[in-house]
Amino acid sequence: MDSPRNFSAGKIRFGGNAPLFLIAGPCVIESEAHAMNMAERLGEITSELGIPYIFKASYDKANRSSLNSFRGPQLEEGLHILAEIKKCTGLQILTDVHDISQVGPAAEVCDILQIPAFLCRQTDLLVAAGRTGRIVNVKKGQFLSPWEIGNAAEKIASTGNEKIILTERGSSFGYQNLVVDMRSFPIMRKFGYPIVFDVTHSVQLPGGAGKSSGGQPEFIETLARAGAAVGLDGIFLEVHDNPSQALSDGANALPLGELRPLLQKVLRLSALAREWDAR
Numbered sequence: 001m002d003s004p005r006n007f008s009a010g011k012i013r014f015g016g017n018a019p020l021f022l023i024a025g026p027c028v029i030e031s032e033a034h035a036m037n038m039a040e041r042l043g044e045i046t047s048e049l050g051i052p053y054i055f056k057a058s059y060d061k062a063n064r065s066s067l068n069s070f071r072g073p074q075l076e077e078g079l080h081i082l083a084e085i086k087k088c089t090g091l092q093i094l095t096d097v098h099d100i101s102q103v104g105p106a107a108e109v110c111d112i113l114q115i116p117a118f119l120c121r122q123t124d125l126l127v128a129a130g131r132t133g134r135i136v137n138v139k140k141g142q143f144l145s146p147w148e149i150g151n152a153a154e155k156i157a158s159t160g161n162e163k164i165i166l167t168e169r170g171s172s173f174g175y176q177n178l179v180v181d182m183r184s185f186p187i188m189r190k191f192g193y194p195i196v197f198d199v200t201h202s203v204q205l206p207g208g209a210g211k212s213s214g215g216q217p218e219f220i221e222t223l224a225r226a227g228a229a230v231g232l233d234g235i236f237l238e239v240h241d242n243p244s245q246a247l248s249d250g251a252n253a254l255p256l257g258e259l260r261p262l263l264q265k266v267l268r269l270s271a272l273a274r275e276w277d278a279r
Contacts, residue, residue: 003015003016003017004016004189004192004193004194004195004233005162005163005164005192005193005194006018007135007162007163009054009092009111009112009135010092010111011052012052012053012054012092013052014135014163014165014194014233014234015193015194015233017274018052018194018233019050019051019052020051020052020228020232020233020234020235020266020267020270021051021052021053021054021233021234021235022046022051022052022053022054022234022235022236022237022263023053023054023056023094023112023137023196023234023235023236023237024042024046024053024054024055024056024236024237024238024239024259025038025039025042025055025056025057025238025239026038026057026238026239026240026246026248026253027057027058027061027238027240027246027247027248027249027250027253028057028058028059028060028061028070028071028072028247028248028249029057029058029059029072029073029078029081029082030070030072030246030247032081032084035057035081035082035085036081036084036085036088036089037241038055038057038239038240038241038256039055039085039089039091040088040089041241041256042055042239042256042259043055043089043091045259045260045263046263049260049263049264049267051263051267053091053092054091054092054093054094054111054112055085055089055091055092055093055094056093056094056095056114056236056238057082057095058072058078058095058096058248059072059073059074059075059077059078059079059081059082059095059096060072060073060074060075060078060096060098061096061248062098062116063116063118069248070247070248072248075102075105075106076105078095079095079105079106079108079109079110082095082109082110083109086109092111092112093109093110093111093112094110094111094112094113094114094137095109095110095112095113095114096113096114096115096116097113097114097115097125097129098116098119098125099125100124100125100128103125103128103129103132104128104132107129107132107133107134110134111134111135112134112135112136112137112165113129113132113134113135113136113137114136114137114138114139115129115136115137115138115139115152116139117139117140117141117142117169117201118141120138120139120140120141120144120149120152121141121144121151121152123155126138126152126155126156127155127156127158127159129156130155130156130157130158130159130160130161131159131161132161133161133163134161134163135163135164135165136156136161136163136164136165137164137165137166137167137196138152138153138156138164138165138166138167139167139169139198139201140166140167140168140169140184140188142169142170142171142172142178142206143171143172144171145171146168146181146183146184146185146187146188147187149166149188149191150188150191152166153166153191153193162193164193165193165194165195165196165233165234166188166191166193166194166195166196167195167196167197167198167236168180168184168185168188168195168196168197168198168202169198169201169202169236170198170201170202170203170204171184172206176205176206176207176214177205177206178201178202178203178204178205178206180197180202180223180227182226182227182230185197185227185230185231185232186230194233194234195232195233195234196232196233196234196235196236197223197224197227197230197232197234197235197236198236199220199223199224199227199235199236199237200215200217200220200236200237200238200239200249200252200253200254201236201238201249201252202223203215203216203217203219203220203223203252204249204251204252205251205252213249213251213252214251214252215249215251215252215253216252217243217251217252217253217254217255220237220252220254220262221262221265224237224262224265224266225265225266225269228265228266228267228269228270228273229269229272229273230273231270231273231274231276231277232270235266237254237259237262238252238253238254239253239254239255239256239259240253240254240255240256241255241256242255243255
C-alpha cells in the first residue's frame, strides 16, 4: 500500500516506512496501581521485541451498555493517573475524549487523542481535537463504510492539523455481531494517513451479554495475523492481566500472557508484507 504522511510522537514515527507500532492497554483505568502495572509490563514486553509502543487506557467509558456498568475514574483523576504513568514510564499516552470540554485537559497530558467510534461524525469534537495540534486517532464507526471515514479526517485537517490516524474496528453485521472487511484497509489508506487495526474490538459482540458486550477472543490471533499481512501501520489491542475480572471489555480482551507470542507472529508477518510492498 502507498506510504502515508509522516509525523511523530516522542521517538515514535508514524507513516512513511516507519516500523509497525502498537497501541495497547486495559480498556479503562481500573485503579492507578493496576494501570501503572499494566503500562510497565507492556512496556517491558514491547521494548524487548523492539516494537514502538503507545499505552492506552480510558478515564471514562461513556458508552457502556448498562447504566450500572463501571465507567472509570473520570477526567480529573484519570488524567492525573495517565500523567503519572507517562512520568514514570516515559511511554507515549493515548486516551479517548467524548466532548469538547474534555479535549483541552486531555491534550495537556496525552500525546494522542482518540475519537470513539460512536462519535466519529461529531464535527465539533473532531475540530476541537484537531485544533490542539495533538495526533488524533479516529475510530471508524461500526455504522460507516471505509469511504466515509475520510469525511472525519477532512474535519480534523481543516484545522491545519494533518497528524491523523484512522482505525478500523469492524462493521455491524446484523444484531450483536461485527465483521472486518479487509478491503477497508487499502481503501482507508488512500486518504493518506496511517492505518491501524483495532483487533480486540473487532471480536466484540456489542450488547451480546444483555447488560454488557460479549466477545470472541479466540479469533484475536486470526484477525491480527490477517491484518499484519495486509501491511498495516499499527495494531490496537486491549490487553488485561485477568480478563475475566476486567471492569470493562474483558470478554474481548487479550490476556497479557498471550501478548508476546502474538506480537512475535505479527511482527514477522508485517516484515514480510513490507518486503513484498517494497518490490
